[in-house]
C-alpha cells in the first residue's frame with residue numbers, strides 16, 4: 001500500500017513530528033521517495049509532472065515579496081511570518097571541489113577520524129558506519145518541504161517513521177550554491193537594509209552542518225556576509241547613496257571558556273572584552289568601511305580570532321556565537337556620521353552548532369563548551385517558542401527567557417518579535433546525522449508560525465520608550481527632584497519622537513581609525529566611546545537627558561516669564577495712557593492757572609490804587625489797605641465785576657479811588673472808585689475773554705469796543721481826587737451789576753430819559769426799573785451831557801451819538817468846558833453812602849406807624865434828596881432779593 005503525502009500548501013505549515021503509530025510496515029511498503037516512484041512508472045504512460053509543478057516556487061505570502069522589494073515597511077499592512085530557510089549540506093563537500101577536493105578527502109581519510117581517543121570497542125563498528133554514510137536521510141520534497149527518513153536501524157529498533165517538514169521559505173538542497181542561497185534568502189534583507197530597514201540573519205544547526213560555511217564561506221565560495229557587503233556597496237554606487245550614507249562593521253563573539261561565565265570579545269584588531277549592559281555593548285568597535293575589500297579583510301581578521309576547535313563533527317568547529325553588525329547611517333554635510341538619525345543595522349549571527357555528547361564524544365573543555373553551546377541554543381529556542389505562544393494568546397505574558405544568556409539578551413528585540421529576522425537551518429543529510437537533523441527540524445518547525453507585523457515602527461517606539469524609561473529611572477534616582485518628573489517625561493517623548501533614536505544607535509561602538517580622514521567623520525560621541533570608558537555610554541545619555549530636561553525647563557520658564565511680561569506691558573501701557581491724559585490735564589490746568597495769574601497780574605497792575613479816599617465821612621471800620629485784599633480774594637465772578645467796573649474807568653489819568661466798605665457788611669456792597677487803569681487794552685481783552693454769563697448781552701467784542709470808544713470819547717480832565725472829579729463805581733455783589741456814575745450828581749435832579757437802546761440794554765440786564773431811575777437820577781447835571789453808562793452788555797453807542805458835547809461818564813479825553821460851572825458833588829452821595837449802613841430799609845409804602853417812626857421818617861426825609869431816596873429804594877430791593 002502506497003502512502004502519498006498531501007500536496008504542500010504554500011501558506012500553511014503541517015509538521016508531522018509524531019505520526020500515528022501503525023502496524024509495522026513490511027519492507028516492501030516503505031514509503032518510496034518521489035524519484036523512485038516516478039521511475040517505476042512505465043515509460044509509455046507519461047508521468048504526472050509533479051516535480052515540475054512542485055518546482056514552481058509559490059511565495060508564502062504574495063505581498064511579502066512585493067513588500068520587500070518594492071514597498072516600504074510601513075506600507076505593508078499584512079503580517080509576515082518568520083522566514084525559515086533550510087539548507088542541506090553535501091554529504092561530501094570536498095568532493096565537489098574537484099581535484100583539490102579529492103586530495104583533501106584523501107588527506108582527511110589519512111587523518112584520524114576522531115579528534116579524541118577512540119574507544120577500541122567501537123573501532124570495528126566505524127567501518128560499517130562509514131559504509132552507511134552514503135545514505136541520505138533527508139529528501140527534498142519541494143522547495144518548501146523535506147522528508148526526514150530515519151535510518152533503517154532506527155526504523156527497525158524504535159519504529160521511527162519518516163517525517164515531513166513543510167513550510168520552509170525555501171529549501172536549499174546540497175547542490176545549491178552560495179549565490180543561490182544569497183539571492184533567495186539574504187538579498188531581500190540587504191534590500192531592506194539599503195532602504196533603512198534593520199534585519200537579522202541567524203544560522204542554526206548542528207555542528208559541522210555548514211553554518212559558518214553559509215555565513216562566511218570561503219574564498220572560492222564566499223558566504224552570505226561577503227556577498228551582502230558586495231551587494232551593499234554595489235547598490236550604493238548605483239543609487240549614489242554611498243555619498244549620503246556611511247557603513248560600518250562590528251564583529252564580536254560570545255564565548256564561555258571552560259564552562260565559566262559567558263564573555264564577549266571584540267574580534268577586530270585590538271579588540272578586548274566587551275560588556276553587555278541593558279542590551280548595549282560597551283567598548284565594541286565599529287569600523288567604518290568604504291569598500292568590500294576593506295570589510296572582508298576586517299572580517300577575515302576577526303575570523304582568525306574567533307574561538308574554534310577540532311571536534312569529531314567538525315575539524316574547525318566554532319566554539320562561540322559570532323555576531324556581525326553592518327550599520328548604515330546617513331552622513332552629515334560635513335561627512336560626519338549622524339548617529340542620532342535613523343540608521344539600519346544588518347545583523348548576521350553564526351551560532352555555535354549544538355552537539356550531542358554521544359556524537360561528538362567531547363570531553364573536558366570541549367564538553368564544557370558543548371554545554372554552553374547547547375544551553376544557548378536551548379535558550380534561543382525557548383525565546384522563540386515563548387514568542388509564538390505569546391502571539392497565539394496575547395493574554396499570556398511573554399516569558400523573559402532571553403535573560404538566561406548573553407546572546408538572547410543582545411538579540412532580545414528580535415526574539416520578542418519586535419524586529420524582523422530570518423533563520424537558516426543547516427543540516428547534514430547523512431544517516432548518522434539523522435538525530436541532529438531531527439532535533440533541529442522539530443525544534444525549528446514552529447518558528448515558521450511566528451509573525452511580524454510592522455515591527456519596525458513598533459520596535460523603534462518600544463525601543464525608544466524603553467531607553468528613555470531607563471533614562472528617566474536613572475535620572476529620578478540620581479537627580480532626586482521629583483518635581484521635574486513631567487519634564488523628564490516630555491523630554492523622553494520629544495527626544496524619542498524627534499531624533500528617531502534607535503536602540504542600535506545606542507549600541508556603543510568603538511570606532512577604529514581605518515584612515516585618518518575617516519576618523520574625522522565620527523561624532524564626538526563615538527570618539528568618546530573609543531576611549532573604552534565603561535560608563536561613557538550611560539553617562540552620555542544621562543547628560544543628554546539632563547540637557548534636554550534643562551532645555552525643557554528653561555523653555556517653560558521663558559514662556560511663563562513672557563506671559564508675565566506681556567501682562568506687565570499691558571498694565572504699563574494703560575498706566576502710560578493715564579499718565580499722558582493726566583499730563584494733558586495738568587498742562588491745561590497750568591495753562592489756565594498761568595493765564596489766570598497773568599490776568600490777575602494785569603488786574604493788579606491795573607488796579608493799583610493810587611489813592612483811596614473816603615468820599616464822605618463814612619465810618620470805615622477796616623483800614624483802607626485791607627480793601628485790596630478783599631478784591632484780590634474775590635472769586636472770578638467778582639473779579640469780573642471789578643474788571644467791569646474798572647473798564648469804565650479806562651484812560652483815566654488819575655482817579656481817586658474810594659472804596660467804601662460797609663462796616664456792618666449787611667448788604668455786602670463794595671464801592672470801588674477812582675481806580676487807576678494803566679493798561680486799558682489788556683483789561684479790555686481780559687474782560688472780553690471772560691464771558692460773563694450774567695450778561696448774555698455781551699457776547700461779542702464789538703459791543704465792548706463800542707463801549708470803549710464811548711469811554712475814550714468821554715473825558716474827565718480833572719484828574720484830581722476831588723469831589724468834583726469823582727467817579728464812582730458801585731459794585732453790587734448781589735446782582736453783579738456795576739453802575740458807574742461820572743461826575744457829581746446834580747442837585748437839580750434833572751432827569752434825562754434814556755434812549756431806546758439804553759432801555760433795551762437795561763431790559764437785557766433785567767435791571768430793575770428803580771435802578772434805571774437811580775441812574776437817571778444820578779445824572780443830574782445835564783440830561784444831554786450826563787450819561788449813565790451801563791458797561792456790562794450795554795451797547796451804548798447810541799448814547800455816545802446822542803451826546804456829542806456833554807461830559808462823558810467814563811472817559812476823560814474830552815476836557816470839561818471852563819465855562820460850565822464846576823460841578824461839585826452834592827452831599828447827597830455822601831449822605832447816601834452814610835445812610836446805607838444805618839438806613840432803615842423799610843418800604844416807604846410801609847411807613848412806620850406811630851409818632852416815633854413818623855418823626856424819624858420825617859427827619860430823614862427832610863434830609864434826603866430825591867436821588868438818595870431812589871438809591872435807597874434800589875438798595876433795599878436788592879437786599880430783599
Ligand SMILES: Nc1ncnc2c1ncn2[C@@H]1O[C@H](COP(=O)(O)OP(=O)(O)OP(=O)(O)O)[C@@H](O)[C@H]1O
Nearest residue numbers: 089093207208209210211212213314317318352353
Ligand atoms: N554547502 C556546503 N558546500 C560545501 N562545503 C560545505 C558546505 N557546508 C559545509 N561545508 C563544509 O563542511 C565543513 C563544516 O562546515 P562548517 O564549519 O560551516 O560547519 P558549522 O556548522 O559551522 O560547524 P560548527 O558549528 O562546528 O562550527 C566545512 O569544511 C565546510 O567547508
